[in-house]
Amino acid sequence: MVKIVIDMMGGDNGSKATVGGVLKFLNKVNDCEVIAVGNPDELKKLEGKCQIIPSSEVVPMECSAMEAMRKKESSVYKAVSAVLSEQADAVVSAGSTGAFLSLSTLLLKKIEGISRPALITPFPTKVDGKYVVLLDVGASSENNANELYQFAKMGEAYYRVVYGKDDLNTYLISNGSEEGKGTPLSREAFDLLKADPNFKGYIEGRYVFGGDADVVVFDGFTGNVFLKGSEGLAKMLGGMMKDAFTANLSSKIGWLFAKRGFKKMLDKMDYKKVGGALLLGVNAISVKAHGNSNEDSFYHSIMIAYTLAKGQVVDQIKESLKSEN
């Protein structure tokens, strides 16, 4: 049976969002044990439904790795530790990204052979229902070619488990599609990646969301800049669309007529359904839900953790490293 530990206190909405998310998850899935870490007073609705580990201290959203390691009574510290003591498969938190990622790396430790863990996130594409996964989007700020190669392998393991597709299109981001483009780092990684039958070459930024790519590999700095830029731009355009539909009485009426047509677009771009980012390359599944998660998005984050645990993504990554040697 899959076992998932959940930090109930992190995130902008605290236990209000997480409790509802856990309840929704427990209603849907019955072959998973949930361990909830948080203030018992706020978790009464979960009593009898799952194990509760008491903790009422919350780390602030802006929290350094050092600070996170010192706050041993915090819900996020206790949650990540519980993965080890309870032999759980996964941990989920909507709290401080910095704290959660550094605790996941320091306590869960890297998978043997993995040089650096990577933060991976799915993004919708032009093609309905098709996602592309991007990694690393910010666990590191510098990488070498071997790390980029490992990111490709980890991204592929993730894609297979989550989307059930075997032959993949893996690309390396670059400033042009021809071999020889890019930085010395890209060119070195390109050469290593030729050994990967899924590797299809370089991809330019403009084609990342085109629907052809399954996995796109970035160094952590470029990936972070790219993902945050895309999120910022999508948010800006969404805001402009909202303004356009509320600009005057006529456009408000327009919305009434058009909204059914827009449902698909809004659904597709609803990042809450994507469930946040995930740290790959440590010895358990570590899902970072969005800081402003509501019940629904937190439920999706737990669901991702469950899917990956059930699909044994950590073992898949270990396996893919073995086949290298």
Place this chain on the structure above:
Amino acid sequence: MVKIVIDMMGGDNGSKATVGGVLKFLNKVNDCEVIAVGNPDELKKLEGKCQIIPSSEVVPMECSAMEAMRKKESSVYKAVSAVLSEQADAVVSAGSTGAFLSLSTLLLKKIEGISRPALITPFPTKVDGKYVVLLDVGASSENNANELYQFAKMGEAYYRVVYGKDDLNTYLISNGSEEGKGTPLSREAFDLLKADPNFKGYIEGRYVFGGDADVVVFDGFTGNVFLKGSEGLAKMLGGMMKDAFTANLSSKIGWLFAKRGFKKMLDKMDYKKVGGALLLGVNAISVKAHGNSNEDSFYHSIMIAYTLAKGQVVDQIKESLKSEN
């Protein structure tokens, strides 16, 4: 009097788009001399209105620097050369980016003291009428800290001339906003940039379009990935919006009611008004219009060249380098 040379043959629409663009420009502006380079048979409408340099060879859209240098009879080669022979201030082309940029660099030569030219492009922001300029978006694929510093100075010169604003908010792209974030390159550039009173620190990808930043400095690789990603995403979202408005009869009626409200958004996101990208750091203004330019967007590209020539942006850049020493 400002003098602008125009490659009439480049771009997907060839002289059909460029002739109309030039005519529109000549109707609006009367203190500028235009030199049109192209097949005289296709430029009959310009006879008597401007000087014509005959050339009927067109370089293909995918063209290497070497190839571009060899094709001395091509319209783009002749156009860039004419900047020197005719003592013109600016050159505009909608043709092959690679050919135009390498010819501009090789023939016009870098401004003394400038280590690398940079490709700069404006992008709309959340704030109405406010643009942010991004550079380098792909003239180089690797840069050192001093080059990033020079990009900031060149971007500021551009912003002042085009948007007439003196005190600027210049940022350096990074994976976090606190000093100490980023790569060794970002940190070294950050230290150099402290000497620039306009420098406001690091900016994350998500805030680039927020309206606060005037100039955002990237290394050429990251800038290229970021810009192309943003263009690709904007295009995808635009396509989804169009699909949503044509999904069914009801949404088509919705469009009739809403379109006035959407005018502002569509205007803002119309990249054709932006006029393309520009190579800064060479001894003339070199404007790369969009490959698929129509009359209107080509007109805007000439207008940008004219504005920058009148504002003597090349001299401004020279001046800003002098004040360093």
